[in-house]
Structure formats: structure tokens, C-alpha cells
Amino acid sequence: MPVEQNKGSFNALQYIHAMRLTWWKITAIVLLAYAVIGGLLLPVPELSQLGETIRNLYYHVCMWFAMMILFTISIAQSIKYLRTGLIEHDIKASSYAGVGTYLGLLGYATGAIWASFTWADPNNPAFASFGSIMREPKLIGAAIALLIYGAYFILRSSITDMDQRARVSAVYNIFAYAMLFPSIWIIPRLLPSLHPGQEGNPALNFNDIDARMRMVFYPAVIGWAFLGIWIATLKIRHKILLEQKWFAHEK
Amino acid sequence: MEALNQYTALLKKEFLLETRQQHTLYGVMLYIASTVFVIYLTIDSPDADTWNSLFWITQLFICINAVAKSFLQEARGRMLYYYSITSPVVFILSKLSYNVLLMLAMNLVNLLLYSAFMGNPTESFLQFLFIGLLGSMGLGLVFTMLAAIASKAMQQASLMAILGFPLIIPQLLLLVRLSKTAFSEVFRDGVPQQLVLLLVSLDILIVFLAVILYPFLWKD
Numbered sequence: 001m002p003v004e005q006n007k008g009s010f011n012a013l014q015y016i017h018a019m020r021l022t023w024w025k026i027t028a029i030v031l032l033a034y035a036v037i038g039g040l041l042l043p044v045p046e047l048s049q050l051g052e053t054i055r056n057l058y059y060h061v062c063m064w065f066a067m068m069i070l071f072t073i074s075i076a077q078s079i080k081y082l083r084t085g086l087i088e089h090d091i092k093a094s095s096y097a098g099v100g101t102y103l104g105l106l107g108y109a110t111g112a113i114w115a116s117f118t119w120a121d122p123n124n125p126a127f128a129s130f131g132s133i134m135r136e137p138k139l140i141g142a143a144i145a146l147l148i149y150g151a152y153f154i155l156r157s158s159i160t161d162m163d164q165r166a167r168v169s170a171v172y173n174i175f176a177y178a179m180l181f182p183s184i185w186i187i188p189r190l191l192p193s194l195h196p197g198q199e200g201n202p203a204l205n206f207n208d209i210d211a212r213m214r215m216v217f218y219p220a221v222i223g224w225a226f227l228g229i230w231i232a233t234l235k236i237r238h239k240i241l242l243e244q245k246w247f248a249h250e251k
Numbered sequence: 252m253e254a255l256n257q258y259t260a261l262l263k264k265e266f267l268l269e270t271r272q273q274h275t276l277y278g279v280m281l282y283i284a285s286t287v288f289v290i291y292l293t294i295d296s297p298d299a300d301t302w303n304s305l306f307w308i309t310q311l312f313i314c315i316n317a318v319a320k321s322f323l324q325e326a327r328g329r330m331l332y333y334y335s336i337t338s339p340v341v342f343i344l345s346k347l348s349y350n351v352l353l354m355l356a357m358n359l360v361n362l363l364l365y366s367a368f369m370g371n372p373t374e375s376f377l378q379f380l381f382i383g384l385l386g387s388m389g390l391g392l393v394f395t396m397l398a399a400i401a402s403k404a405m406q407q408a409s410l411m412a413i414l415g416f417p418l419i420i421p422q423l424l425l426l427v428r429l430s431k432t433a434f435s436e437v438f439r440d441g442v443p444q445q446l447v448l449l450l451v452s453l454d455i456l457i458v459f460l461a462v463i464l465y466p467f468l469w470k471d
Contacts, residue, residue: 082467144417144418144420144421145417147416148417150413151414154410155400155401155410155414158405158410159404164403167467167468168400168403174460174464175396175418175460176417176418178456179393179418179456179457180418183421186424186425186449187420187424190425
């Protein structure tokens, strides 16, 4: 139907159609709206050390979850590339890795805000606390993950041939990811930690989180992961269009 | 059987090349000597912890230098020749074994120089020797695979370090921790054995990954 008919009146269904909103994108919007509003308003346990900063759980921890989910999708795409040799999978792998890295940086940012209220020594300037905070096993694990993907992008940019780049970076992606998992498992068991979730990996344990917080936390994880995937799909579409334009130009 | 023959032939070739082009081997040894000498001049009589961590960091840099050449020296034409006479799995296994042997030898040289210049703070030298050999093996394996990856890109040597450092952190932490058994630090029962087991299983994982992934790098 022509758009003129609806001028002035807001037709939600048509709007959804025009934005190509599929079910999971709508889920992302709903869940994130819930995570932001519910996350700031719903009751939380009162802990004297954390206070209201406990609500950062819905944002800080979710960033790491979403990051790992995106990196895992990136690996799956790399494996697919090595099996099929379609350049499309390489574009997907690098886009998911890029968005994952960005989420990791946001995870650091939210973590830094949280740490400045809970861990940092109030008598010391923030910079002086940095050295002691950075020695945290979880921070080291996260730093390794981000360094790996930094190296991944440098490796990509130093190879000019397109197929060669796709193949070599897929191999590094898989190799690095396979080495990352033992390190995330090993390092927390070697060093002492202040970070919650000492035995094993934080927030995966069902008993770590209060029941009221779980009500917001799990939907928030799904919402942030979907948002990350959404951003990545936009990047992928953009890159594929660029490739097509480039090939058309060549002919 | 044929694969075994190819493997021994390739390994023999590596040793033959090493004896023909002695400058690379002596280059690495000189690198070790000058590194240790610089450390010796900048720090006099380090305590056991410092000695330990300096030793492993030196070992890491030696590894990058020693292993990098294993793929850098293979010219494009020679790779094409290998491509026609052998399989990628045999090729990467021969490279892995040669680099492990090289790193074991370099570990001994490094340990000798460290003991000569900065004394030997270890309580049990044999234990430290064993841990050193185990660690050098792991370093050699990881960096062989990374050299194979980096050899496909520009600025190979520096790229190898960038690619390798994040991956080697857990192994290095394990090694520094484990080495403390040789410095009379008391561990709970079974913990050193656990760490050794962990290192060995990491090594197995790396060989496994190299065998699976190298065939994809092999094609040009």
C-alpha cells in the first residue's frame, strides 16, 4: 500500500516491516528496554560494599557474555570459510570479531567505572590503583582475548591478497581461540583474586546471583548479544555491498 | 612407512642446512650471549624471583629469534618443491620436531650463561633443568605454528611477536609458577605434578591443532 495513506498516523506494523525487523531484532529491543528500565528500577539485594552499583551487573557482565558469544560465532564462520572457501564467511568472521572487540572495550569501560567505586583506594589517585587492579585473573583473561583480536586485525591488514588473507586469518582465529580457552581456565587458578566468582568463571554459577537479579540478568545477556549480532549483520551487509561495487567497477 | 621416511629425510635436511649455514645458529647463540651480558651489566646479583622471571623472558625472546628463521629461510620456490614431494602433515611435524630440538639446545646454552654470569639460585638444579626443557618445548611448538602463519604476511618477524605474546601468557605464567619448586618454595602435594600435566596437555593440544590447521596454510 502507498505510504501517503498513513501520513500523520503511526502504523507500528508497517514501521516494523520497513525496518526489516525480524523476530530476534524485536526481541533485542524489548529485552534491552526491559534491561535498562527494569535494571535501574527493580529491587536489588542491599549489600553495603556494593550499594546501588550492583546494578552494573546487568551491563558490565553482559558485555563479556556478548563478547564471547560474538567471538564464538566468528570462529564458527572461520571454520565454515576453511570448509567452503566462500569469501562471504570471511567477511562474517571479521565483522563478528570486530563487534566482539568493541563490546570487550565497553566491558572494560563499565568494569573500570565499577572498580572505581568498589576496589580503588579512595586515598590514592586512580592511576596508582591501576597496577594492582590490572593483576586480576579475569582482567588478564579479558586482556588476552582483546590482544588476540588486535593481533588478528593487524594480521589481516598485513596481507594484501584477499584469499590468502581470508585463509591465514581464519587459521589464526581458530588457533588463538583454541588456546584462549585453556588460559581462561588456567589463570584464575594460578593467581589470587578479588573479583567475584573465584572458583571458575563468574556468573555462570547459578547460585552466584540473587533470584531477583537473575530476572533481569539473563534477559539482558540475550538482549545485548542480539544487539551485537544486529550491528554485525549491518556491517556484513555494508561490506558485501562494497565488494560487489568493487567487482562491478573492475569489469 | 613412506611418511616416516619423508619425515626423517626432512628432519635430516634441517640439520644439514644448519651445518651448511652455520651463521644462523651462531647468530642465535650470539643473541643469547649478548642478551645475558646486557642483563648481567644492568642488574647485579638478582634475587631468585627476579632471576627466574628474567630467565623465562630471555627464553621467550630467544625462541622468537630462533624459530622465526625456520619459515623465513624457506623461499617460495623451495616451498613449491616441498609441495610436490611431501604432505603438509609430515612437513609441519618435521618443522615442529626440529624447532623443539633447537629450543632444547638453546635452553641449555641460556641456562649455562645465566649460571655463569648471575650465579645459580636454584635449590635443585636438576628440577629446574627439567622444567626448563619442558617449557622450551612448549615455546618452540607455539612459535613454530605462529611462524608458519606469519610467513604468509609482511613484516614477519615483528608480526610473530604480536601474534604470539597473548597466546604464550598462560604457558609462561605456568612455567614461572612451576619453576618456583626448584627454588625451594613449598607447594601443596600433587600441585607441581598437576602443573606438569597441564603443560604437557597444552603441548599435545598445540601439535593437534598444527596438524589440523597447517594443511590450510600450505596451499598458496
